[in-house]
Amino acid sequence: MIKLKLNGVSKAYGATKALSHADLEIEAGEVHVLLGSNGSGKSTLSKIVAGSVRPDAGEILLDGKPVTITGPQSARSHGIAIFYQELSLAAHRTVAENISLASLPSRAGIFVDGDALEERAQRYMALFDGVTGDGFSLDAVIEDLRADQRQLVEIIKALAIEASVIIFDEATSALDRAQVERFFEILRALKQKGRSIIFISHRMDEIFAIGDRATVIRDGQIVGTKRIADTSPSEIITMMVGGHDETDAKAVEHHAPTGAAALALSVKNLGGRGFGDVSFDVRKGEILGFGGLHGQGQSAVLKALFGAAPPTSGSVELDGKPLNPANPRAMIRQGVAYVSGDRAREGVVTGRPILENVMPIHYLRDRMILAHPPASARKALPALQALRTKFAGLGFPISSLSGGNQQKVVIARWLIDRPAVLLLDDPTKGIDLSAKADLFALIRKLAEEGMGIVLYASEDAELLDNADRILVFNGGAVRRELTGTARTRYNLYQAAYEAA
Amino acid sequence: MTMASAPARPQSRSALKRTFERYPFLPALIILVVLIVLNGWFQPRSLSFVGITGLIKTYLALMLLAVAQTYVIYAGDIDLSAGAIVSLVNVVVVGFMAQWGGDGLTILAALGLGLATGLACGLVNGIVVAALRLQAIVATFATSIFFTGLALYIQPVAGTPAPTLFWRTYGGRILDIPFVFYVVVAFAILLVVLVRTRLTLRLLAVGDGQQEAFQSGLPVTAVRIGGYALCGVFAALAAFCITGDTASGDPLVGGKMTLFSIAAVVLGGSALAGGYGTVVGSVIGALIIGFINSLVFFVGTPSEWQNLVQGLAILLALMAGVLVGRGARA
Ligand SMILES: Nc1ncnc2c1ncn2[C@@H]1O[C@H](COP(=O)(O)OP(=O)(O)O)[C@@H](O)[C@H]1O
Ligand SMILES: [Mg+2]
Numbered sequence: 001m002i003k004l005k006l007n008g009v010s011k012a013y014g015a016t017k018a019l020s021h022a023d024l025e026i027e028a029g030e031v032h033v034l035l036g037s038n039g040s041g042k043s044t045l046s047k048i049v050a051g052s053v054r055p056d057a058g059e060i061l062l063d064g065k066p067v068t069i070t071g072p073q074s075a076r077s078h079g080i081a082i083f084y085q086e087l088s089l090a091a092h093r094t095v096a097e098n099i100s101l102a103s104l105p106s107r108a109g110i111f112v113d114g115d116a117l118e119e120r121a122q123r124y125m126a127l128f129d130g131v132t133g134d135g136f137s138l139d140a141v142i143e144d145l146r147a148d149q150r151q152l153v154e155i156i157k158a159l160a161i162e163a164s165v166i167i168f169d170e171a172t173s174a175l176d177r178a179q180v181e182r183f184f185e186i187l188r189a190l191k192q193k194g195r196s197i198i199f200i201s202h203r204m205d206e207i208f209a210i211g212d213r214a215t216v217i218r219d220g221q222i223v224g225t226k227r228i229a230d231t232s233p234s235e236i237i238t239m240m241v242g243g244h245d246e247t248d249a250k251a252v253e254h255h256a257p258t259g260a261a262a263l264a265l266s267v268k269n270l271g272g273r274g275f276g277d278v279s280f281d282v283r284k285g286e287i288l289g290f291g292g293l294h295g296q297g298q299s300a301v302l303k304a305l306f307g308a309a310p311p312t313s314g315s316v317e318l319d320g321k322p323l324n325p326a327n328p329r330a331m332i333r334q335g336v337a338y339v340s341g342d343r344a345r346e347g348v349v350t351g352r353p354i355l356e357n358v359m360p361i362h363y364l365r366d367r368m369i370l371a372h373p374p375a376s377a378r379k380a381l382p383a384l385q386a387l388r389t390k391f392a393g394l395g396f397p398i399s400s401l402s403g404g405n406q407q408k409v410v411i412a413r414w415l416i417d418r419p420a421v422l423l424l425d426d427p428t429k430g431i432d433l434s435a436k437a438d439l440f441a442l443i444r445k446l447a448e449e450g451m452g453i454v455l456y457a458s459e460d461a462e463l464l465d466n467a468d469r470i471l472v473f474n475g476g477a478v479r480r481e482l483t484g485t486a487r488t489r490y491n492l493y494q495a496a497y498e499a500a
Numbered sequence: 501m502t503m504a505s506a507p508a509r510p511q512s513r514s515a516l517k518r519t520f521e522r523y524p525f526l527p528a529l530i531i532l533v534v535l536i537v538l539n540g541w542f543q544p545r546s547l548s549f550v551g552i553t554g555l556i557k558t559y560l561a562l563m564l565l566a567v568a569q570t571y572v573i574y575a576g577d578i579d580l581s582a583g584a585i586v587s588l589v590n591v592v593v594v595g596f597m598a599q600w601g602g603d604g605l606t607i608l609a610a611l612g613l614g615l616a617t618g619l620a621c622g623l624v625n626g627i628v629v630a631a632l633r634l635q636a637i638v639a640t641f642a643t644s645i646f647f648t649g650l651a652l653y654i655q656p657v658a659g660t661p662a663p664t665l666f667w668r669t670y671g672g673r674i675l676d677i678p679f680v681f682y683v684v685v686a687f688a689i690l691l692v693v694l695v696r697t698r699l700t701l702r703l704l705a706v707g708d709g710q711q712e713a714f715q716s717g718l719p720v721t722a723v724r725i726g727g728y729a730l731c732g733v734f735a736a737l738a739a740f741c742i743t744g745d746t747a748s749g750d751p752l753v754g755g756k757m758t759l760f761s762i763a764a765v766v767l768g769g770s771a772l773a774g775g776y777g778t779v780v781g782s783v784i785g786a787l788i789i790g791f792i793n794s795l796v797f798f799v800g801t802p803s804e805w806q807n808l809v810q811g812l813a814i815l816l817a818l819m820a821g822v823l824v825g826r827g828a829r830a
Binding site: 075089091 | 704716
């Protein structure tokens, strides 16, 4: 029996087609796996079904009848629950409160029924008895919990809705083996009861352990659906990639410098929060790519090298000289640059003029105390022009620029005094396609001028198109190095999706 | 840069930390006790029954307004019009009583009208901020001008007296106990009741993150409007106390209380960003401001220096609160 059906559901964010004409059928009593690389549209599809994103077109049918889902509350009342990939927990509230947040049991209509609240939370928490770890209790505050424990709360929150369709969007990414085992037992029990489950995960072993059918989605389009029993990991990866060897990297234009080029950066056995034993070299003129699934340690390594979250072990050499990444100020003075894709939080100085957004690094490196605006402008303009930044005037606030141009301003900061090494932490997040092309052209130019560049990109296509060499991260370690013609989508996925 | 943390702290240390996290108003309470002791040191009579009664009478309005502000701040919003609502309710209540006489029934009707006025102002704020999605700071600044304008229209100059029965009751005694103590008890009960409501919990959840709250299925707009409505009602209650204390109508009486109410919330350990805090803390914060003001007076500060010293003392209290809190949580 078909429980949930999507007909031609589409969603675009500006020029990005997050989902195009998606058709999907979910049966009652099945675990339906959704598969696709980062940015392929899985979360968008999930959120549309769960009511927190409005589709541009298409219809949703439940039990064969078309329904209009106007918001998360409306989705719940239709019997749809979701585990959000980025979680939906209130950080300062307790576990029990979070579990029932949207449907607080009440006394006299206005008071929270504390007993019912705890009883309800207790009942669902019991499902995970023994695998929750220390400090996990009814009245623990979310903020104090570990990442895996927060995911458990979000899982329990979704379970407590007792919905007939439950979506788990990367619900196992931080869980350990025992927790995953228990979670799968719960899923099997739900299946027995005839519930429909949409399960999103990147781990092949999990998909084959729990899934009944799998649908692959690529660039916002549904590629096809297979019975798990009739398929194999390599067939699924081929579907995700779209042909075995067809989408090779632009390996042909091979700019990578020869092995003789001097080392810009040499990292040995680096360890810290979220990664361990990472070693690599970056030559002058080279773009080294970091690949793999989200959050496998790529950003953590870059932040550690910049001193933002100093490493706890290992050694780093810059231009052959040992370096201690103690804090960002020291690293900036040594000539290490870092650009984050999270502009709003880690890049721009919001509300301040463009000029002031270009200059801080220069001020720091020159140990300047007083700023001299005309002199600053003389330095800032060439840097901005080199990036083809579109702006009305240096005095305009940074917020008057598009995301792509804001990011160019952030990069321009580093061009006044050239760094030796440029660390790019998913720099193109939320930037339009033409600005992306500009940025990558610039990055290549900087490399050709002798800079050593490390690029982490969460979109695999960017990496394959722009990196000379790719290190695939998995579980905080480098799993595989792809060079030359081995830089294919297929190889990248295979290394990324292997069980860590 | 922080050094790698020491191997495991003693158990008692983390228990202290947890206590401070659970009761974010503890630093404020410590500061309050210090201030009370200082007050008693410089002027023993200030801690007498009469002294305390007088202080409560004067600062009850600020306590109520600080609580009003807290509900809005819970949700990560702010209300710069809270003081203007106090003024408006003050002139509405006094004007109504002046018009219809000062007997008990009229007074009750006037108070009812005052509550309705406060509620209406709160709803206007809530709709402007949450439904029309204007910036809370600017939008409530604008409505504060609007409410003040209304108050000035109703009563262009200060001085209309409140009926004798009204201020005599507020300043008087029942069964030999000052009336304000009954108000304090009623206030305390009201707060205890409100702490247990779903609205309070939802406000805090919205303050923790609107996106998360929306995705969880909370009616975010309605919750935020609810916070402003509650703020309006408490501002009206604050206006009643002011009216009882000053015994007259004044269209500008509440204006300067707004920022004091916000200061009280912050002194009480609540986060301006929302999601975290207590109303008890805000009451303590208002008392801290009250005791600072009376201390400044009792140590004999010359009048032209009083504002300066008050300002410095509030800054000190804020810093002390941050330091105590940080020390305990570290
Ligand atoms: N709120 C948003 N604004 C702009 N673009 C978005 C937004 N959410 C998702 N996208 C874009 O839509 C595409 C699909 O994203 P998503 O559904 O999150 O992919 P997945 O979950 O498969 O990784 C991506 O290109 C992403 O950048
Ligand atoms: Mg996703």
